[in-house]
Amino acid sequence: MPLRLPPLPALRFFEAAGRLQSFKLAAAELNVTPSAVSHGIVGLEQALGVELFVREPRGISLTATGADYLSYVSEAFSLIAIGTQRLPNHRADRPIALSCAPTFAALWLLPRLAGFRARWPNVSVSVDTSHRQVGFPVDGFDFAIRMSRAPVAGMAWTRLFGERFVPVCSPAYRQTLLDEHGAASLQHATLIHVNAASEDWQAWLDATGADGVDVSGGLRVDTIQLAFEAASMGLGVALGRKPLVDGALASGALVEACAGTIASTTAYWLVSAENAESAIRRPELADFKRWLADSAAQFDSQAAA
Template sequence: MFSLHCRDSGRLGRSLGFGTTPLNGSRFDRGDGDGYPNRRTWALDVVPAGSRSAMTSSISGDHVPPPDDPWRSRSPPLSTLRLFDAAGRHLSFARAASELNLTPSAVSHGIVGLEKALGVKLFIREPGRIALTREGADYLTYVSEALSLIHIGTRRLPSPRSGRTLAISCAPTFASRWLLPRLPTFRARHPQIAIRIDTSHRHVGFPIDGFDLAIRMSRIPASMPHGIRLFDDWLIPVCSPAYRDTLTGRDGGVDLTRATLLHVTSVTEDWQAWFDATDARDAQSGDTLHVDTFGLSLEAAASGLGIALGRRSLMDRELQDRTLVVIGRAVPAATSHWLVGSERGDDHQDFGRFRDWLLTEAARFADEQKQRFPLPSFGQN
């Protein structure tokens, strides 16, 4: 089975400093036309596999506390941290008790014991309500995401009945237009492998967020030391056949100055990149329509609202059924599609099977596209 799953991003890797590496938008393009802003993205450098002491060192610096270190003696029991996490999320001892199948009194006493052990007041208690102190709110960030990391690690362990789920992160448009149509061939070959596809608008950190693989667009390979290039892409102006006819003069030429250009606000490569590459700056139109996703721009173009700057890999369906037609020159995009994985992915058999299948599909797709649409341009249909 596979599922589409969305959840909020975690901050544990950034909070605890697991060798995080900032990747800004110019190097790791999260702005891929699915509502992802061009914003700072984080990747996590994974410590050597199986090294618990290495992870402890990552958390606390180069110093690994000895058994009698006060740092260890101050670490509270996991059970009290679960009480604090639930109470902090709900801001209610009663609701926390309901979630944990305890009594409100038990939760309250557990929190008091935690505060005494830490020597810090975590909650402000008032008649009928509780609130986190500044220290409590800060501590909750670490505790909640540490518990989440434990949950992710437990979930990723193989069960006696089945293998571990393969978790993949990619953009919604890429998932719906490229990955899902090809996934049945993988499922037919490996029906025993469970797959989870996450298309939420969030950063991904390996291994904190529980993903095995991510598919991203990037400009510079150095931004992803464990990345494998899937295929390149091209920027292509497209519109509906009827809209093209309204722009075609008696000589058969297309007058772009009369067109409405559809801009996608979440991408880094838009019309300006195409005009710069084609030296067609004089053809820029003053009429524009802005949308926030790549898919929406294609729908708007198919509806006759203007010309979209499409990516060749993600609009095969429209080009085949001629819902959209090419109306200008194709230019190479600065970003390519990359497969990114955790350092520990090779330890996971299903990881290798999926990676090999995906690379084969990507190579086949790239060859098909070169034959169907030879560069440097498509010509006008």
């Protein structure tokens, strides 16, 4: 007897919505409307005779049954993706797909990609900087670069390097921070916050013990690069993240606002599916992973010197 399967489009809606915990984000990822995702999942629930999601005013969450079912559906899609990638002619012109934050891509990765292209001129690389979670290999990505305190089980993690935090601002703005003795203070500064950052001003204040600095106000932006640009325009003081801020400091667009450099508790990691390079039989993935790890190690040693 043939296998009786639920509607496959509805399963795709369910996998994306369950992984992203949002009908809206799933719709954006799959290029359909949120209504289509919602109706597709309702139809799936009716076909299965179970409730997969809890609908609440503030969003959705998986039921216990839905969470259990998601693990099977995600694994099934992963197997289909791996099988498709193993087809003889599937990989001929497929670029290496990498997901990373836009500031990391602009300030660290892209300036070094020329070195990779020089060694492997026939290998293409696709860089995606959208702010979304990545599922391996369902979403078609080979690697992601993520900030984390430690590896997470279920994927392959390679540590690249950590960050160091230091307050930065424009040279002109720093003059407004000086007291009558020529010492800089952040007590009356406008702090520039990065909404998506896992560590920001509170981490720096806790580590340095600086007093009298209000972190509740200031300017808020959604990327580190935008924070650096706002600081260079004299809009306030951003928390500089070395090595990403090194170029702006070297050019003089930004200066250290005050003393106090601390090490981040998180680091940049290269993430991929476990055994992705061997399982998919794409030697260029192993080359890229080795090149990126070597570039990061060389950079890290120079920064520490």
